[in-house]
Amino acid sequence: MIGGGALVPDRALLDPQLRERYAREGWMPVAHDGDAVVVATSGGLTANRRVELEQLLGARVREERMPRARFVDAYMSAFGSEVADEAGDGLHRRDPLLSAKTVLSRGQKAVGILILIAIAAAAVLWPLACLxxxxxxxxxxxxxxxxxxxxxxxxxxxxxxxxxxxxxxxxxxxxxxxxxxxxxxxxxxxxxxxxxxxxxxxxxxxxxxxxxxxxxxxxxxxxxxxxxxxxxxxxxxxxxxxxxxxxxxxxxxxxxxxxxxxxxxxxxxxxxxxxxxxxxxxxxxxxxxxxxxxxxxxxxxxxxxxxxxxxxxxxxxxxxxxxxxxxxxxxxxxxxxxxxxxxxxxxxxxxxxxxxxxxxxxxxxxxxxxxxxxxxxxxxxxxxxxxxxxxxxxxxxxxxxxxxxxxxxxxxxxxxxxxxxxxxxxxxxxxxxxxxxxxxxxxxxxxxxxxxxxxxxxxxxxxxxxxxxxxxxxxxxxxxxxxxxxxxxxxxxxxxxxxxxxxxxxxxxxxxxxxxxxxxxxxxxxxxxxxxxxxxxxxxxxxxxxxxxxxx
Structure with a gap:
C-alpha cells in the first residue's frame, strides 16, 4: 500500500509522452509491487481501462485509489517543471505571432520607426501644420x-x-x-x-x-x-x-x-x-x-x-x-x-x-x-x-x-x-x-x-x-x-x-x-x-x- 503522506512517483515508470493522458484521465504509474505496477487513480479504473493500461505498461496493474487532491500533488511533483514551462511559453512556441511575449514584431518595429521619422520630419519642417x-x-x-x-x-x-x-x-x-x-x-x-x-x-x-x-x-x-x-x-x-x-x-x-x-x-x-x-x-x-x-x-x-x-x-x-x-x-x-x-x-x-x-x-x-x-x-x-x-x-x-x-x-x-x-x-x-x-x-x-x-x-x-x-x-x-x-x-x-x-x-x-x-x-x-x-x-x-x- 502507498502511505498517506506525499506521493513521489518513480520517474523510471513515467512516460513524458503520456503526461497529458495522466492529467486528463486521472491515472499514473507510481511504483513497482513485485511483478505488478501500482497505478494511482483519482476516479477508479473500469475493466476496459485496466486491460488497456496492462497492455500499455506491459505488466499487471494494481490500482491505488486516492483523493483527487493527492493525485494532483503527485502529478505536480513529477511534472511540475513541464507544466510551468508549457503554461508560460507554450503558446509562444506554437505561434510566436499570437503571443504578446514580443511586444512589437519586426515588421511593426520597421513601420513604427518610419512613422516616427515622418512625424519628426514634419514637426521640424511644418510644426504648426503637423500639430x-x-x-x-x-x-x-x-x-x-x-x-x-x-x-x-x-x-x-x-x-x-x-x-x-x-x-x-x-x-x-x-x-x-x-x-x-x-x-x-x-x-x-x-x-x-x-x-x-x-x-x-x-x-x-x-x-x-x-x-x-x-x-x-x-x-x-x-x-x-x-x-x-x-x-x-x-x-x-x-x-x-x-x-x-x-x-x-x-x-x-x-x-x-x-x-x-x-x-x-x-x-x-x-x-x-x-x-x-x-x-x-x-x-x-x-x-x-x-x-x-x-x-x-x-x-x-x-x-x-x-x-x-x-x-x-x-x-x-x-x-x-x-x-x-x-x-x-x-x-x-x-x-x-x-x-x-x-x-x-x-x-x-x-x-x-x-x-x-x-x-x-x-x-x-x-x-x-x-x-x-x-x-x-x-x-x-x-x-x-x-x-x-x-x-x-x-x-x-x-x-x-x-x-x-x-x-x-x-x-x-x-x-x-x-x-x-x-x-x-x-x-x-x-x-x-x-x-x-x-x-x-x-x-x-x-x-x-x-x-x-x-x-x-x-x-x-x-x-x-x-x-x-x-x-x-x-x-x-x-x-x-x-x-x-x-x-x-x-x-x-x-x-x-x-x-x-x-x-x-x-x-x-x-x-x-x-x-x-x-x-x-x-x-x-x-x-x-x-x-x-x-x-x-x-x-x-x-x-x-x-x-x-x-x-x-
Whole structure:
C-alpha cells in the first residue's frame, strides 16, 4: 500500500509522452509491487481501462485509489517543471505571432520607426501644420470609436440575447447525467478573502462528484495556502501550487489548471466572486441549446458594493451597459467579443484547441475572445450574474484600469501583426470592429485629457487668440468631440441600469466625463508600462470593501 503522506512517483515508470493522458484521465504509474505496477487513480479504473493500461505498461496493474487532491500533488511533483514551462511559453512556441511575449514584431518595429521619422520630419519642417494634423486625426479616431460603441450598444438594446433558463428546466436535470465541471480560481495574496471564496463556491448547486474546484496558488504564497487550509474546504476543492516561473500572471496560473482539468466544461472565477448557485446548471442547458460553434458562455458581472461610493457607482453603470447592451449588440452583429475576466464558461476541448490563455497578455480574456472569433467560434451570454467587489479606492482603480488598457494595447498589437490574413479570416467588417473596439479604446482614453484641456482652453481663452494657433475648424471639431462623445457615453451609461431596475444609478451617469478623465490618466500609465515593463501584472487588491455580498 502507498502511505498517506506525499506521493513521489518513480520517474523510471513515467512516460513524458503520456503526461497529458495522466492529467486528463486521472491515472499514473507510481511504483513497482513485485511483478505488478501500482497505478494511482483519482476516479477508479473500469475493466476496459485496466486491460488497456496492462497492455500499455506491459505488466499487471494494481490500482491505488486516492483523493483527487493527492493525485494532483503527485502529478505536480513529477511534472511540475513541464507544466510551468508549457503554461508560460507554450503558446509562444506554437505561434510566436499570437503571443504578446514580443511586444512589437519586426515588421511593426520597421513601420513604427518610419512613422516616427515622418512625424519628426514634419514637426521640424511644418510644426504648426503637423500639430494641427495630429489633433485632427486624433479627433476623428476619438469620435469614430465612441460612435461605434454607441451604435453597437443601441442596437443591442433592441435584443435580449441572453439564454434564459427557467427553474423548471433546472429541476428537470438529472444529476447523474450532468457533465463534469471544472472551476478554476486563480488567487494571489488573497488570504483575507479565501474564507469567503470557499463559502461562495460551496453554494454552487452541482453534484459534488461532478464538480472539481481547482484553486491556483503561487508557489511562494504560503499565507493564502494556509488560509485555504484553515477554511476547511470540501474534498472536491483542490489546491494546485503553481510552480515558480515567468511571467507570474493570472493566465499562466490558469494554463497550469487547464492541464489538470477533467471537466467537459470549465469556468473561471476570481477570488472575490459570488456566482448565483444555479449558474453552472444554467450554463449546461445553454450549451445544450447552442450550436457547436458556441464555445464560450459569458455570465453577466455586477457589483455587490455598488452603493459604497461614487467610484463603485460608476463601475456598476459601466458594467450594466457593457453586459446588457454592448455584448448583445456585438453578438447580433456577429462581431468579435472580448471576454470579461471572470465567469467565462468554456467547452474545455475548444479552450485547449485555442491554446489556452496567453500568459504574457495582461488582458488574456479579451485576447482569447478575439482568437476564438478569428477561428469562427461564437460567444454566448447566459442569464446568470456573478457578483464582484468593485474597486473602491482611487489608487487601486488607476492601477487596475492601467492593466486593462495595457492589455487592450497588447491585444491590438498582437492581432495587427498579420492584418491581411486577419481580414481574409474574419472579413473587413469584423476587422474594422476589432480595430475600433480593441485599438480604438486605448486611443480614445489617451485623447481624453488633451481634448478636454483644448476644449476648456477654447472656452476660457478668447477665440481670436486661439485661432492664431489652431484653425477654427479644428477647435470646433475638438468641442464636438467633447460634447457629442461624452454625451453619447453619458446616455449609454444612463441606459445601463434599466434592465436591472437599478434606477437610483441613472443620474450618476452625468459624472462619466470625470470617470473618463481617470481612465485617461490610467491610459498614460498603461502606455509607459507597455514600453518599460509590458508583462507586469498590476495586482488588484480585494477584500477592502466594508460591504459583503448578499446571501443568494
Amino acid at each position: 494641427i494634423a495630429l489633433v485632427a486625426i486624433s479627433s476623428v479616431v476619438f469620435l469614430a470609436s465612441t460612435l461605434f460603441k454607441f451604435t453597437v450598444a443601441l442596437r443591442g438594446s433592441r435584443y435580449d440575447l441572453v439564454d434564459r433558463v427557467t427553474a423548471d428546466e433546472i429541476a428537470e436535470l438529472d444529476d447523474d447525467e450532468l457533465p463534469i465541471y471544472t472551476v478554476l480560481v486563480p488567487v494571489f495574496r488573497e488570504a483575507r478573502i479565501v474564507g469567503r471564496l470557499v463559502e461562495n463556491l460551496g453554494r454552487l448547486d452541482y453534484p459534488v462528484d461532478k464538480l472539481e474546484v481547482i484553486i491556483l496558488v503561487e508557489e511562494e504564497d504560503d499565507e493564502t495556502r494556509e488560509a485555504i487550509a484553515a477554511s476547511e474546504p470540501p474534498e472536491n476543492f483542490i489546491v494546485l501550487t503553481v510552480p515558480k516561473g515567468s511571467p507570474q500572471t493570472k493566465p499562466r496560473a490558469c494554463n497550469a489548471g487547464l492541464r489538470l482539468a477533467r471537466g467537459d466544461y470549465l469556468v473561471i472565477y476570481d477570488a472575490e466572486d459570488a456566482p448565483e448557485p444555479d449558474q453552472l446548471k444554467k450554463t449546461v442547458i445553454a450549451f445544450t441549446r447552442a450550436g457547436s460553434s458556441t464555445v464560450v458562455m459569458q455570465a453577466a458581472l455586477n457589483y455587490f458594493n455598488a452603493r459604497e461610493n461614487v467610484l463603485t457607482r460608476m463601475f456598476a453603470l459601466e458594467y450594466s451597459y457593457w453586459f446588457d447592451y454592448m455584448l448583445a449588440g456585438l453578438d447580433v452583429a456577429d462581431l468579435p467579443i472580448p471576454l470579461g475576466g471572470t465567469s467565462n464558461h468554456f467547452r474545455t476541448s475548444a479552450l485547449r484547441e485555442l491554446g489556452g490563455w496567453d500568459p504574457h497578455n495582461v488582458t488574456e480574456d479579451a485576447d482569447l475572445g478575439i482568437r476564438a472569433s478569428a477561428l469562427g467560434y461564437r460567444v454566448g451570454v447566459v442569464g446568470s450574474t456573478t457578483m464582484e467587489e468593485a474597486t473602491s479606492r482611487m489608487g487601486i482603480f488607476i492601477g487596475q484600469r492601467s492593466r486593462w488598457i495595457k492589455g487592450y494595447m497588447q491585444t491590438a498589437l498582437v492581432h495587427a501583426r498579420r492584418p491581411l490574413r486577419l481580414i481574409r479570416t474574419i472579413g473587413a467588417r469584423r476587422f474594422a470592429a476589432f480595430a475600433l473596439l480593441i485599438g480604438g479604446t486605448p486611443l480614445t482614453f489617451l485623447g481624453v485629457i488633451p481634448f478636454t484641456a483644448l476644449t476648456i482652453a477654447s472656452i476660457v481663452v478668447p477665440l481670436t487668440d486661439l485661432s492664431s494657433v489652431f484653425p477654427v475648424g479644428v477647435l470646433w471639431l475638438c468641442l464636438l468631440n467633447f460634447l457629442v462623445g461624452n454625451g453619447l457615453m453619458v446616455y449609454l451609461n444612463m441606459m445601463g441600469p434599466y434592465k436591472r431596475g437599478a434606477f437610483w444609478l441613472v443620474w450618476w451617469a452625468v459624472l462619466n466625463p470625470v470617470y473618463w478623465l481617470l481612465h485617461s490618466a490610467a491610459s498614460y500609465q498603461a502606455l509607459w508600462e507597455l514600453i518599460t515593463k509590458p508583462h507586469y501584472w498590476q495586482k488588484t487588491e480585494h477584500g477592502l470593501s466594508t460591504w459583503t455580498p448578499p446571501a443568494p
